[in-house]
Amino acid sequence: MKSVSLSGKIFDICNIIFLLLVAVITLYPFWHVLVGSIMPYEESIKSGFHLFPKKINFEAYQYVFSKNTIMRSLLVSLFVTIVGAVYQLLITAITAYPLIKQDLPGRTAIFLFIIFTMFFGGGLIPYYLLIKNLHMVNSLLVMIIPAALSTYNMVVLKTFFQNIPIELEESAKMDGAGYMKIFFSIILPLSIPALATIGLFIAVGQWNNWYTPMLFLNDKDLWPLAMVLRDILINNNMELTRGGSFVSEEFMLGDTIKNAVVMVSVIPIIIVYPFIQKHFVKGVMIGSIKS
Known part of the structure; x- marks a missing residue:
């Protein structure tokens, strides 16, 4: 040795x-x-x-889970994260797949148009007016639909799709499969590492998103957990944990309640990681090795 x-x-x-x-x-x-x-x-x-x-x-956790505001915001966050992640993954994959086809008319122009949005935006005021005209103010859809496509995620997924052997598609076409059949039966199953990695990034972003509800959700019943946590930690709004008139219990549990809310907001995402871990290492290496 x-x-x-x-x-x-x-x-x-x-x-x-x-x-x-x-x-x-x-x-x-x-x-x-x-x-x-x-x-x-x-x-x-x-x-x-x-x-x-x-x-x-564990009195702080008992106090947190007994409050309807926090529990309702937790359910809102779960809904927005799950639906938003699935929706964004599907839109991203559907956008990335056609862009690897050499025979797609205007493929380069479409790709450059999408890339353009990475560097230039319309600004906050036009964006707010757009959301308002689409009647998504005070609607949970504002946290899902506008974030349909991340250009960076699309480019990463496009690179992964390009590494899938084209012979698989050609043999499927010989068997009579169309593009939709190939996409859902061959491309997506082979792209699970990439989809899992990008899905994790999307889910974390959705779970921690407080900026969008701060701009567009005036109804506190629609606030996700991240927005409630921000209000507790920054604005110190004791109305969120007040069951009626002000009582000394809220003062005595103030710091421990804040810590408990932070833990409640972190633990669900941490639980997801072990299920994604086996795909994560391969997913983050997307595009580093060409087949």
Whole structure:
């Protein structure tokens, strides 16, 4: 067995120490919020640094899940994320697939027209007027329909489609399959790594989207969880957690409630990652190796 040199051992040790430090720096904010959400309020105000709670208290989570506003916003976020991700993936795939066909009339012009939107936009005021004229103000559709196509995701998916052997399509055509049959029966099943990766990016973006509802959703019943969380953390709007008249319980649980809401907003997306992980590594390498 080949022995490792002293310089190699030193490099390995330094590399391990560096990666451990990066892991600690990355995970500590998450751990700090988690600990802050399960410790009693009296303990949380004693010091700003808590590695482990002396007492575990789930009262903040009970308080959060008992509030209709937060639970309703959680359901809104789930609906917008699932429907929006499926819708955007389908539109992106349907747009990317024809653009790999050399015989598509005006293919280059269409592609350049789509790429143009990556660098130039109409601005916020024309965009708002467009949404208003489409009657999507105060509608959940405003978080789904306008975000139908991401140019970047389309280009990535187009590159992946180009790596699929064209012989598969040619043999399917010889068997009498049309473009729609080829697309749904061959192209999409072979593109699961790319679709899973892009779908994850879309889902995270939809889940964390607070800017769109801030502009277009005046009805608080339609607010997603990200918007409610923003209102709690930034505006400190205690009406969101007030069950009636102001009571001291809300003050005593203020910080722990905020931490609990943050955890509730983060955990659903974290749960999704293990199911996407097996496709993620292959998906992020899209276009790096040509077949």
